[in-house]
Amino acid sequence: MGIFRWVVGAGLLAGVGTVAATIVWPIGKEVEEIALVGDVNKGAYLARASGCIACHTNAEEGGAPLAGGAPLKTDFGTFYPPNLTTDPDYGMGSWSAEDFARAVRQGISPDGEPYYPTFTYPFYANFSDQDIADLWAAFQTVPPVGEAAPEHQVTFPFDQRWGLKLWRAAFLPEPNTASEPGRSEAWNRGKELVNGATHCAACHTPRNVAGARIISERFSGNANLPVGGKAPSILSGDLLAEGWTADDLAYALRSGITPSGDVFGGSMAEVVQFGTRFLTDDDLDAMATYIMDNEI
């Protein structure tokens, strides 16, 4: 009995110690100074491609651009994409370019807190300093909106942000965006976009109980999207079997129209409306080339 109590006590102590250590455990990497001059148009283009505008704008409710998005209901709680306008109190107006770089590439707030992975930062980890400078320049053009997005409604234990450090340690994937020799320029550009900025896998890959993508099942679809929707498989084999060509896919990303004469519904309609229809023909062709020719 005495020993039992000691063991439990030691266990509790160790547990508390582990939690305390986790809370103070530093995460992320040092951010070098972002000294490059950004190009507003390129940044706005990248923001479109990356879904910043789609997710952080509540178009449905007539919200101002980037002033905070529609709620995302997940198994872990309801998340409210925050205000990314230039407002100093409720947006990013008081941030430095380095704060922004860390938030986008590493998923860490200026206060050093890890973001929830509903923010698709894991896909942006390989953005170059120039990409960041361009985005940052573009975000400076957003009119301030002095209104906070609602706090996330997350239940215990997921409301404990330190837990996200464990999540990061266990699940944070590196985006596979590197060019491969021997593949065409279009294919490599497609790979960079699909696995990076446009983060197709965020919806088209199933997630485990911890909400992390199951990398081995990449692109095989997800029947349990946050908004209650379903994302079909975009494995090239499945798309081919349904009669898609790369050309069809590029056009669908532009227009929402599928080869059967149907149109995208669900959240893919939104992806096209606020994102992919603004991309260049070259980029859409590149994405389609990569997705269709991507034997996994």
Next chain:
Amino acid sequence: MRTGLVILTTASIIAATAALAHKGATGVVLERMQGMTALGDVVKELTPMMRGRTPFDADQVRAGADVMVTHAGQQMTSLFPEGSVQPVSKVLPSIWEDWDEFVELAEQLELRAEGLKLSADVGLAASQADQAASMMGGGMMGSDQAPAMGGGMSGSGDMMTVDMFATMPTDTAFAAVAQTCSACHQKFRAEDD
């Protein structure tokens, strides 16, 4: 040409009717599914032309637009009486909660399909002398059509009037029609399994 289209449309309606009926749709549900199929058939038929892959034929555009008009607006909404749910139907119950929005989208489809018909005289954007980046294309990379960082994003298209279509490239008008289809499906159609 027109006769061919009519025969084709009739044939596809018969084929679609057989397929849908087989899945157990009856009454208004069957009727609206046939309407949706007819709309999809027009989209499918016009798509290669809108992409410049097949020769442009203004008559065919106008005929297709006419078909769309007959399945839009009041005609469409009348086929969705409250509670008309059948296992084969993909309608989401929210359509009856947000009925006004559905009516708006159905009317928007009618307007844009009428606009598509008017735009048939203009031809494709690529054929225009003073071709700027088309409304649906180009975008963002320095184009003033898509203001940086989401300006005018909350459906500037909502404001489109029929007259505006008369000077609009046909493929831009077609894209506007497809956008309405998509907006409505996003809200009121369940996703496939």
